[in-house]
Amino acid sequence: MLYHLNFGLIWKNIGKLEWGLLLSLELAVVAIAIGVVIGLGLALIYEQSSRPVRALVSLYVEFIRNVPLLLLVYLVFYGIPTVVDIRYDGVTSFLATLSLYAGAYLVEIFRAGLAAVPRGLTDAGRAIGLTPLQGFIHVRLPTMFRVILPSLSNTFVSLFKDTSVASVLAVPELTYGAQWINFNTFRIVEVYAVVTPMYLIAGYGILGALRLLERRFAVS
């Protein structure tokens, strides 16, 4: 079998991929940002709360973690609007789903991280007169951040890759752009040969950004 590589049609449509990558990154950033708020918030609530509240948090976490993301995406986009009178586009629906998904994974990470900060360190912050909020911001959070950075990097990069699931809702992100070119030009090898390094480099970029953030945290 002979297959002649021809990237010409890819370059002609490269705009689909560029805009696709941008949208993928935007989806990831927004979902991570909302996910971090949900995750950190619930981790703190979990830590301070009684058993019934903890059970609710665990229920959310376990539900999300044990259902495939694709299914959650369908459930939110097609399922909820059939039951409740509510309408939203693919992007909104996917963002909501991915944020909830991110939140569930991040709760666990933040919980483990908070638990890993030695009590004595928190006490040391209190002993110099830091208020509870100051102690959280200047002692617990940065100490926890250093502990959880590896798992955080994993999760962030995973979430970025998970934005590809949005293609099933025809959200024009990177994978959808690749599929579009694929269907319209049949240059299947070429398009994925271009898209794969795009994911790779962007994923690496996210890791690099986290490293920078770590350094930012290290200096007050």
Next chain:
Amino acid sequence: MPGNPDTTGLPVVSIRGLEKSFGALAVLRGIDLDVARGDVVSIIGSSGSGKTTLLRCINALETYDNGSIQLDGVEVQFRNDEAGRRQRRNEWELARLRAETGMVFQLFYLFPHLTALQNVMLGLRKVRKMEVAEAKSVATDWLSRVGLADKAGSLPSQLSGGQQQRVGIARAAAMGPKVLLLDEITSALDPELVGEVLAVVRKLADDGMTMLMVTHEMAFAREASSRIIFIDAGRVAVEGAPGEVFREQANDRLRSFLARVSHL
């Protein structure tokens, strides 16, 4: 020097009838203790006798059940509400009062993400609200007083135990506390590092810092303290100048305690 000039003659720390239980276990059973300005008081006693708990109560890391602790005449942990009922102060009030007592921990507990200098600066910036330049100059000054001027930029993980503990002392002392509380600060150190830390404490004592320390270093307690308190079963069992306490060994329990620690 740290602390305010002594105008009143009142003790800096005044403890009356302090009681504290953990569940069914009564740890402190009526402690009375005064620490005057410039005093260096060593608390000795077997482990589990409540020494550390006592220090933690003074800077409100631990709450207590009965009695009172006053710092320069101000009740540390409780206040009376409008109806005259005793209420525990809220965390913000406690934070403000904690800044007036310095605490140095057995396991140092330096903030691992901050350099030595930043460890000392944090409280100056966030609690004392100093400008960066001022905080930096105060912190640098304290680091040189504990002999670590050249380690200002080092992270705790790059410092030896003795150096970490000296940063811990600088971090607490830089806040200008009315009293410095030292909780077995050499217990976690290799023997050859104990000397450098004790030298720093000695220097602070000579400079007039009021200190209350829990220690197992009997020789140091004897030489550096103005007063020794022997705590046994949650009470002050013997108290006096180091000379008398060690010479007279006025109490059976003290005698057996000293016999035990002298074998160490």
